[in-house]
Amino acid sequence: MSGSSTIVVGIDGSEASDLATVWAALTAAGRDFTLRIVTAVDTPAHLDDAQTAEFAAMARSRLVAAETLARTTVDGSSLRIETELREGKVIDVLLTASTSSAMVVLGAVGLGESDSGIIGSAAVGLSTHASSPVVVVRGRSIDGRPPVSGPVVVGVDGSAVNQSAIAIAFDEASHRGATLVAVHVWSDVSLAQISAVPFGWDDIAASEEAVLAESLAGWQEKYPDVEVRRVVAQDRPVRVLTGLSEQASLIVVGSRGRGGFSGMMLGSTSYALINTADCPVLVVRGG
Incomplete structure (x- = not known):
């Protein structure tokens, strides 16, 4: 901020x-x-x-x-x-x-x-x-008010510019007394497209969990009052984040991010979320 x-x-x-x-x-x-x-x-x-x-x-x-x-x-x-x-x-x-x-x-x-x-x-x-x-x-409202309870959700892609989104997400969760759900989605293609590829999925999943852990390093120490729940998913970023928005009070994403197989294409993801999320979306420009 x-x-x-x-x-x-x-x-x-x-x-x-x-x-x-x-x-x-x-x-x-x-x-x-x-x-x-x-x-x-x-x-x-x-x-x-x-x-x-x-x-x-x-x-x-x-x-x-x-x-x-x-x-x-x-x-x-x-x-x-x-x-x-x-x-x-x-x-x-x-x-x-x-x-x-x-x-x-x-x-x-x-x-x-x-x-x-x-x-x-x-x-x-x-x-x-x-x-x-x-x-x-945007999204749901109760008696004319946007959601005020529920976790803060942040999309994490492991890039340097994404650190700005993570910082603001921790700050928002701290102010709200909310749980922070840190989400890293490590496949940006459909399962049908990659199911025949002979990768070692367990190794890849472990590697992507490490990406999330490294991205959060230091932030939990800075915000000891914030409870963090980590989610690593093999799916499309928009689908995962939209699903989480149904219970969240806020979603935080970068305006752009690292593309490619293991990255969340946050440019397209943020664009989709401001049109489909069921809670307010906070978009952070990084870099």
Whole structure:
């Protein structure tokens, strides 16, 4: 996590951004961070002055509603909230915000849009290019709130850049008092494709367990309060992580990772998870 103590949430008035606001408010309150609620206004050029003013007024009303939701979510908390209306495209506004934030939070889809809508598109762009970690709040909810109980799951591929994701996963698990499930999937091809290959599977499995152990080395000592459960699986990363998301409170992955036979292709995996996971997904740029 960066040295910033501000969590930014991008909102557009949709149900998805409401869920993101709730998640961001709970997370900021739990860390005594400032919550900055940001909405972007990309005013169409053809509007006259009166229409432009109405456009801006609608954006300001979204900010008021989001701030009210955040304060209601953490009732009794001294949560510090800032609101900001920025002119420009949402992806550009949030990329700029990511340079001075601990994380950027947004919903999986946008107002009146399908999975390719404003926030949906921003989720993909931010996960790839943001300076800070990006949280896409999606999946199941209970009474309008994202899951707050359950383990934190982190995808581990053994690469150097993946260490950033592991560090944040331990930090998140520590703050939440949650178990950390560290997952290393060592085959990125289907079992049908490799079943006829005469490898020594026991030796390979032992080697991949060692990759996971080496990747976690030192972190358990730094976070002695975090219980760690290790999972080594011969399967597809997306299938394993999606299955675990059904009980998790958060999944942490890198925006890219080591490809190849023994690696988790976290570029494709993170992209799939922000569209399919049943809990919020935290994507970390490494390297």
